[in-house]
Every structure is written in structure tokens, then in C-alpha cells.
Amino acid sequence: MVARNAPSLKLWLTLSLLVLVLDQLTKVLIVGHFQLGESWFMTDFFNLVRVHNSGAAFSFLASASGWQRWFFIGLGTTAAAFMVWMLHNHPQQKLFCLSIALILGGAVGNVIDRMVYGHVIDFADFHWAFLSPIFTGGHFPAFNVADSAISVGAVTMVIDELWRVRQSKKSRQ
Numbered sequence: 001m002v003a004r005n006a007p008s009l010k011l012w013l014t015l016s017l018l019v020l021v022l023d024q025l026t027k028v029l030i031v032g033h034f035q036l037g038e039s040w041f042m043t044d045f046f047n048l049v050r051v052h053n054s055g056a057a058f059s060f061l062a063s064a065s066g067w068q069r070w071f072f073i074g075l076g077t078t079a080a081a082f083m084v085w086m087l088h089n090h091p092q093q094k095l096f097c098l099s100i101a102l103i104l105g106g107a108v109g110n111v112i113d114r115m116v117y118g119h120v121i122d123f124a125d126f127h128w129a130f131l132s133p134i135f136t137g138g139h140f141p142a143f144n145v146a147d148s149a150i151s152v153g154a155v156t157m158v159i160d161e162l163w164r165v166r167q168s169k170k171s172r173q
Contacts, residue, residue, distance in 0.1 A: 019105025102153030
């Protein structure tokens, strides 16, 4: 039984669609205004840059022979279907659904890139000297709106789970 005040599946899918549209719009702008590898200085710690990532997070499997494109498309599509099912079946869990909606929009955005371009378009380049021991020149790996939504969604999901565990412990006392 769905609680009366539970947001509908439509709300969560609309949020995912907004993430997807913002992600694709920013990538179209980057592709239209930047050549591969071109960078534009914004601040002392941030540049816009056009980077192609044929792998996963942090370019994992980027140097594979090409099979990874189809693997990540399949994985992303399967995960998206599962996330829609989760949104449909847990509408009363608002923070959980928020996290799933963000992850869904980001995942679909990156799947679209892989289908259209054969790689993901990344453009946000943050760099700080304190990162130099970890990343070349202190540059955190470039990312995009989809990656940001996935990351925020993942953090939100952890917060939701910690909150639910805490509530469960309180109710047992």
C-alpha cells in the first residue's frame, strides 16, 4: 500500500529527466565549442575541458579493446530498468527515491553518450596542489553533470540507509 503523501513515480522520473536534459545540454555545448583536449581557464582551481572517457569512473577499462562500450551500455540499461522498478515500489521512501532518481538520470545520460559517441563526454576539471600526490598535476579526473548526479545520489543513498538503520535501532529500544 502506497502512503497518501508519497510522491508519485512521475515526480521521480521528472527529476531524472531534468538531470538527463541538463547533462546532455552541457555536453552538446562542450562538443560544439571545444576540440578534444581543449581547455578554458575559469578559476585558479577549475577549467572547462573536453575529455572523452571510453571507460567507467576514473577511466577504468578505458584502454580495453572496445567491448567495454557495449558492456557499459548493457549494464547502464539494466540498472536503469531496475531503478525505475525501485522507484515504483518504494515511493514512500522519499530520500531513497531522490537518490535513485539522481543516479537514474546520470546513468541514462552516460549511456546515451556511449551509444551516440562511443565514449562519455567529460568537461569539469578541478585541480588543487594538494591533489598532486594522487592525481597528475593535482587534476581530479574530469567529470560531467551525469557523474555529479550519480555521486550526489550515492551519497544521499548512504545517508538514507544510515538514517533508516538509526531509526530502526530507536524503534527496537
